[in-house]
Amino acid sequence: MNERISKIKNDVQDRNSEAWIKLCQYIDQVYDENIEEFSPLEALGYELYSQIHTLPESIAKLKKVKKIWLYGSKLKRIPPEIGEMESLEYFDPYTSYDLFWFPYEIINCKNLKDSRVSTRVLYGNYKNRKGFPLLDHNPVRYEGNSLKCSICKKEISYEETNQLWITLRIGTDNLPLLANLCSEECKEKLPEPPKGYVDHAHKGGANLKQPSYEEWEKAHVTKISWDEIKKQVAETKEEESPKLLKLVRKIWEQ
Numbered sequence: 001m002n003e004r005i006s007k008i009k010n011d012v013q014d015r016n017s018e019a020w021i022k023l024c025q026y027i028d029q030v031y032d033e034n035i036e037e038f039s040p041l042e043a044l045g046y047e048l049y050s051q052i053h054t055l056p057e058s059i060a061k062l063k064k065v066k067k068i069w070l071y072g073s074k075l076k077r078i079p080p081e082i083g084e085m086e087s088l089e090y091f092d093p094y095t096s097y098d099l100f101w102f103p104y105e106i107i108n109c110k111n112l113k114d115s116r117v118s119t120r121v122l123y124g125n126y127k128n129r130k131g132f133p134l135l136d137h138n139p140v141r142y143e144g145n146s147l148k149c150s151i152c153k154k155e156i157s158y159e160e161t162n163q164l165w166i167t168l169r170i171g172t173d174n175l176p177l178l179a180n181l182c183s184e185e186c187k188e189k190l191p192e193p194p195k196g197y198v199d200h201a202h203k204g205g206a207n208l209k210q211p212s213y214e215e216w217e218k219a220h221v222t223k224i225s226w227d228e229i230k231k232q233v234a235e236t237k238e239e240e241s242p243k244l245l246k247l248v249r250k251i252w253e254q
Contacts, residue, residue: 005131005206006100010141012053012076019044019051027058030065036087038062039069050074053098057143060084066111068092075099079142080150080180083108091115091171100130104150104179106170107191115171123176123204124167126196126216132176132204135163140178150179151186164201167193195219 013020026043029035038059041049053076060081068085070093082088083105091106093099094116100123106112119125123132139158146157162181167174174194179201181187190201196216202208 005133005204008133008138008140009076014051017051019048020056022048023052024056024058027056027062031061034064036064037067037069038065041069041071041073053077055079055082057081063087066090070094070096072096073099077140078102078106080105080148082106085109086111088112089114091117094118097121101165101176101178102170104166104177106175106177107168112171115173117171117173117175119173123165124197124210126174126211126213129210129213131206132165132202132208134205135165135203136205139163147180149182149186151181151189152183154182156180156182162187163203164190165198165204166190166201167197169194 022044023040026040027038029043030038040052044052051074053074055075055078057079058081059079062085064087065085066087067090068088073093073096075093075096076098078093078099080103082103086109088109089111091109091112092115095118097118098121099118100121120127121130123130139161140163141158146155147161148155149161160182162183164179164181164187165176166179167176168191169175170177174197179190187201193199196211196219198208198210
């Protein structure tokens with residue numbers, strides 16, 4: 001189950017490249033002009049867009065952006081600062097096949113209700129249970145020499161940081177998130193994962209036991225027999241029954 005564990009890559013971005021410089025300029029433009037949609041592909045063109053492997057920390061100032069379009073990106077990670085985009089409503093990194101996980105801080109986007117993510121490539125996805133990298137041996141490093149606790153926002157060094165994986169519902173998807181924690185007290189404040197996923201925050205690694213697809217299915221899929229469907233159809237209004245029965249049969253046969 002967990003043999004397909006990829007190594008986390010740090011220092012993924014050339015921050016002196018033309019692509020990076022123009023992306024930072026684009027973020028300044030979005031901020032200055034109060035633009036509500038963030039679409040770097042449209043701003044940079046595909047050649048430069050394909051050279052972007054993370055987003056600048058300056059996305060934190062995009063308080064008015066409601067939609068992020070990252071379709072087809074080559075992103076390998078998104079910085080925790082996305083959690084400061086307080087107006088964000090829609091998040092779309094669809095077909096970003098190198099994006100296996102997200103920062104815990106995205107849960108702070110309280111207006112985020114809709115998302116479109118290529119979930120098959122994610123760590124812990126219920127369809128393939130791709131393994132989580134072991135954080136003890138392969139910690140995530142961000143820009144700079146310190147970071148903030150994902151819960152209390154206290155500034156901490158990497159030596160003080162307890163990094164944990166946790167799967168939570170974000171928008172319309174269950175996403176693997178990386179939390180940076182300063183204490184056991186902050187760890188206890190982590191939410192409970194949805195059923196059908198690892199039920200606690202963890203370090204990952206090959207020895208991590210993930211729920212089977214059958215366990216996920218039991219928690220999320222309600223099965224009903226054809227006889228039960230016909231019974232429910234029979235209980236609907238007589239004039240609606242033939243049309244409804246035809247529709248249900250078509251869905252059932254698919």
